[in-house]
Amino acid sequence: MNESGTDAAAEEASSAEQAAASAPAGLSRRGLLGLAIGGGVAGLAVGAGAGLAGGVALGRARAAADAQDPYAFFGDHQAGITTAVQDHLHFASFDMMPRTDRDDLISLLQDWSYAASRMTQGLEVSATGAVGGPAEQPPEDTGEALGLPAAGLTITFGFGPGLFENEDGDRYGIAALRPKGLERLPAFLGDDLDPQGSHGDLCIQACADDPQVAVHAIRNLSRLAFGRARLRWSQLGFGKTSRTTATAATPRNLFGFKDGTANILADDQKALDAHVWVADEDEPSWLAGGSYLVARKIAMLIETWDRVRLAEQDTIVGRDKGEGAPLSGGDEFTAPNFSGTSIDANSHVRLAHPEQNDGIRILRRGYNYVDGNNDLGRLDAGLFFLSYQRDPAHFITLQRRLSTDLMNEYIRHVGSGIWAIPRGARPGSYVGAELFA
Amino acid sequence: MNESGTDAAAEEASSAEQAAASAPAGLSRRGLLGLAIGGGVAGLAVGAGAGLAGGVALGRARAAADAQDPYAFFGDHQAGITTAVQDHLHFASFDMMPRTDRDDLISLLQDWSYAASRMTQGLEVSATGAVGGPAEQPPEDTGEALGLPAAGLTITFGFGPGLFENEDGDRYGIAALRPKGLERLPAFLGDDLDPQGSHGDLCIQACADDPQVAVHAIRNLSRLAFGRARLRWSQLGFGKTSRTTATAATPRNLFGFKDGTANILADDQKALDAHVWVADEDEPSWLAGGSYLVARKIAMLIETWDRVRLAEQDTIVGRDKGEGAPLSGGDEFTAPNFSGTSIDANSHVRLAHPEQNDGIRILRRGYNYVDGNNDLGRLDAGLFFLSYQRDPAHFITLQRRLSTDLMNEYIRHVGSGIWAIPRGARPGSYVGAELFA
Ligand code: HEM
């Protein structure tokens, strides 16, 4: 299940690329400053002088035993896309700080990669960690994951449209490399977006089977971003609403329906190549092996939904609530038959199905969320929808098709974001190095 | 570990009490109305006509296999107090609706008990559940926990001061039964409470090892409360910051410190009797076997904390960050020695220690929380502190003692609540029946 292991392809990376990658020896001075601010940095230990790849093997493991092997950070593709969906999500969107330059961005990506390569292996954020440094300095790791295993942690980085160019122009010298399709999503019917909870120059998706491990990752990566990028918005999620492996039982969303039945699975290489990974022949070439991530925070009007009779709920989805079987018959994994009248023309499943959309498929990886409740005593809950696709146009086509979805009466899109997801970092290099080659 | 099993004491309950308990045959008409609103209630199936105790055994299990036995709902004490702390929390506070009367309150407590007795066993909220009812009715269960085991779910109910008497007077005829100490907590130094996220006539603490199971419980109980009580505020928590069993490794809070080291453990019957359970000789007698729950939402200024040098963090807590050992020496479980100068006089541990507080101890059961972030890009995170104690005065003494706590610079109390926690429901009866005997 570990799609991002060190493999031959990565090792074949040309020496030119290797040179460009300039693997940092632990954290940058800027990153260390973020950790130490208020404490003075003079005597701060810089990891063990190890490069990125070496960093992984050094330093104290947070804990000895884990139920499963950690997922590799380096590899052809970033982990966290086809990886068997973990139980918990902490998603964070960042904006670059004003007056930052190309070197700031590069050092940030290097620090993030270094830290992610460690934390995904169950190590602390740096070799010195929470309690291994000088007592007269603030700890380099915040410590709440001490004693916890890697817990299947994956950390996936993305680049938003604003990173390539914004009102301030081409700050990082990468405007010419912006993928054409990487722009803020168009307005969709019924959108009710909170700009403060949308968009962002950079994103980090942290998924783990323990929420404390996912939260620890985002917290320490935000801290490392000091002076370079600032948290714009963040979202916790639980109870994965999708699946990428055939063995896992299909989880349920907060409408009570199985979600992920017709998803693209991790072992379906053909579908992944056709629908998820940007191909060598696609533009721009630096993004080959990467993908595009769309996030949509979709509030569910659950009290209203809960008053809908069962038959109508089934009609809206196009599948039955108990088993998740298409209303045209069979079991959960029977292909729906849209030729009769059993599946409503405006049911969610029919509108979203490849048959109605020129064969388009996406890889869904969403989570349920509950953000407390509103003043009327209603739970503020819904689906934090995440999808990976080869081309942003695929999501746009689907979302437009859903404009007549019967489900729309019960949902509101309140947040939105899109990011280009670079290929996985090569051992000794960092995520996004291709952009600066 | 299951402290609330059907036991001899419960079976000895006098027949007078049994009669007063008036076990409902499934859900009340009012509760069913809540489920069916918008769908008409005429033909709605009422469970299987089973009483509370019977209800547990009937109906479809949500799923066959669980890693552990479910916790019993009925028993001397409510489950969820000494129960080995589960990984996730959904806590909810409710207010009674205007113009409700004694019968409304009784039927609500009966419906909640019936539903809780089922859900804690991994069953749906009623025998008909999410998909077993007529297709022309809204489902009785919201369905998102279908296929999930009980996941260690406990549901613990509490009664706030306002339930006994408020501006509208003695609505439920129980004002004379209000425990003297059950009143809103006094203002403490540095309090910055949000009234919308504080207090409440009723509370429900749902703890489970799967957040989807805890959320499902609170959602379905709020739905059942229709017309009688309304959700006032709610809080999700994760990564328990305490422990009630000696075998569990001590978890860490978001300051990165072990939390729960000196807690009262489930097998320490003497300490439970002395410090947690209301005794037969305490007033009021209806609360014997119960406890008092204090909730404090405590925001942590984590960015500020993260800039404090390690030695100073240790000083503030009075223990070392790595092992959790008292600064006077030894290991995590060595008793602290306050006679020397190694533990600061205003350290958290010294101020909170029984030695400084006439021997007072409390049972802590808090959780970490992260509610997204604020406009400055700081995580909105902290500790949702929960403690159970025999007398509210015990918490007040401790919290006042903490007024000089060095830790105060890094925390803000933003929410508060207090509830009387009745004894466990007797089989065939409901939580709080003693109040209406
Ligand atoms: C709260 C919002 C949503 C809910 C509750 C929801 C729920 C569901 C459910 C229950 C299914 C059927 C089971 C399955 O195959 O997974 C499904 C399928 C699907 N949904 Fe959604 N969905 C939501 C939003 C979206 C959005 C925004 C998109 C994309 C724009 C989308 C795209 C799809 C696709 C492509 C399928 C598979 C269709 C097929 O091939 O049969 N969904 N969804």
Ligand code: HEM
């Ligand atoms: C964010 C706020 C708080 C944090 C981070 C915190 C943290 C800690 C830590 C790290 C310990 C030492 C380990 C242990 O025995 O568990 C501790 C102990 C303790 N805390 Fe807190 N605490 C907080 C709030 C409170 C509050 C509000 C109270 C009660 C009013 C309290 C009462 C206690 C008690 C009674 C002990 C055990 C002392 C002993 O017997 O040694 N704490 N706390």
